[in-house]
Amino acid sequence: MSYLATEKQTALSAVTLASKLTEKIFRSLAGASTVSKDDKSPVTIADFGAQALVNAVLARDFPEDPVVGEEDSAVLQGNTELKAKVWDLVRGVVEEGLPGLIKDEEEMCAMIDRGSYAGSDKGRMWALDPIDGTKGFLRGGQYAVCLALIKDGEVELGVIGCPNLPVDKTAGIEAEGVERGIITHAIKGQGSFQRSLHSDSGDAQVTMRTISSTAEATFCESVESGHSAHTTQHSIATALGITAPSVRMDSQSKYASIARGSGDIYLRLPVSATYEEKIWDHASGVVIVEEAGGKVTDMFGKRLDFGMGRTLRANKGVIAAPVGVHGRVMEVVRGVMGDNIVAK
Numbered sequence: 001m002s003y004l005a006t007e008k009q010t011a012l013s014a015v016t017l018a019s020k021l022t023e024k025i026f027r028s029l030a031g032a033s034t035v036s037k038d039d040k041s042p043v044t045i046a047d048f049g050a051q052a053l054v055n056a057v058l059a060r061d062f063p064e065d066p067v068v069g070e071e072d073s074a075v076l077q078g079n080t081e082l083k084a085k086v087w088d089l090v091r092g093v094v095e096e097g098l099p100g101l102i103k104d105e106e107e108m109c110a111m112i113d114r115g116s117y118a119g120s121d122k123g124r125m126w127a128l129d130p131i132d133g134t135k136g137f138l139r140g141g142q143y144a145v146c147l148a149l150i151k152d153g154e155v156e157l158g159v160i161g162c163p164n165l166p167v168d169k170t171a172g173i174e175a176e177g178v179e180r181g182i183i184t185h186a187i188k189g190q191g192s193f194q195r196s197l198h199s200d201s202g203d204a205q206v207t208m209r210t211i212s213s214t215a216e217a218t219f220c221e222s223v224e225s226g227h228s229a230h231t232t233q234h235s236i237a238t239a240l241g242i243t244a245p246s247v248r249m250d251s252q253s254k255y256a257s258i259a260r261g262s263g264d265i266y267l268r269l270p271v272s273a274t275y276e277e278k279i280w281d282h283a284s285g286v287v288i289v290e291e292a293g294g295k296v297t298d299m300f301g302k303r304l305d306f307g308m309g310r311t312l313r314a315n316k317g318v319i320a321a322p323v324g325v326h327g328r329v330m331e332v333v334r335g336v337m338g339d340n341i342v343a344k
Ligand SMILES: Nc1ncnc2c1ncn2[C@@H]1O[C@H](COP(=O)(O)O)[C@@H](OP(=O)(O)O)[C@H]1O
Pocket: 041, 070, 129, 131, 132, 133, 134, 135, 222, 223, 224, 226, 227, 228, 249, 250, 251, 252, 271, 272, 275, 277, 278, 281
């Protein structure tokens, strides 16, 4: 068996299960029930359900491994109606294929709370974003179920489920009548792969586009200008000679997209001096892009440090690009940003 083969199988089945749950919830429009968390980001029953399922699969297969997960059950504990709704959906999935995985509402909450680990630069841990791009999910756009295995602060395995990305990498995200739903995955040193979420067509290796000049590149960026600096990113694109309009989408679908050459460069320049990026928003994407021929750093060229806790507090911003042009992109980012750590 190759390195991390068992972990990969577990992660793929957990992400597949959770991705299908989120689709089912979206179809039933139950995703419309949102509650506000402290940070005012929408959190839906799908976020809770997906975190419960993934953590239950991890608890079954790797009971010793801690998990850094985005959600916790506090909101559910204070809202019995919402808790019952989430349990109803999770129970359905469990009864269909995994009898006994989670036995009742209380165990479901306990599974959600298995994601409370503080993080560490020593040993193994998983990072989980049960729905990345909650806003994209709510608007029927891009979102992703993201799971990564981190060892001693380095990402070793990344899996991203993107239920709304076209299977065909040449189809635009708005294309009509195309099959949607992919899972992208990578183990450090073994390449990046994509498979369909719904059919058993197997894994296909993916690589970034090799571009000889940045002028040929396409930028991928957040939809939310509150998460990443659209105006400055536009100036940088112009300085790089880029003429193609930026492709905007929510979530780590951006990493999955550039890893397969649908788009080339992902920039995330901070708009806030105090915000610390969360490890679960980047861990899977970093190994997938690196294994597809890319380089990922912060805006100062420093490697993202996943051993600092639940956030990337040693880093600011993200630049992901094909290895051959990353240096040039850095140079232009530095020129435009100067010593500023906040952009607009
Ligand atoms: N001020 C901020 N700057 C950068 N990212 C932020 C932010 N506020 C929230 N986010 C994060 O941005 C993520 C979505 O990224 P994107 O804009 O690329 O879709 C959110 O993930 P969730 O949707 O999982 O909460 C959230 O963690």
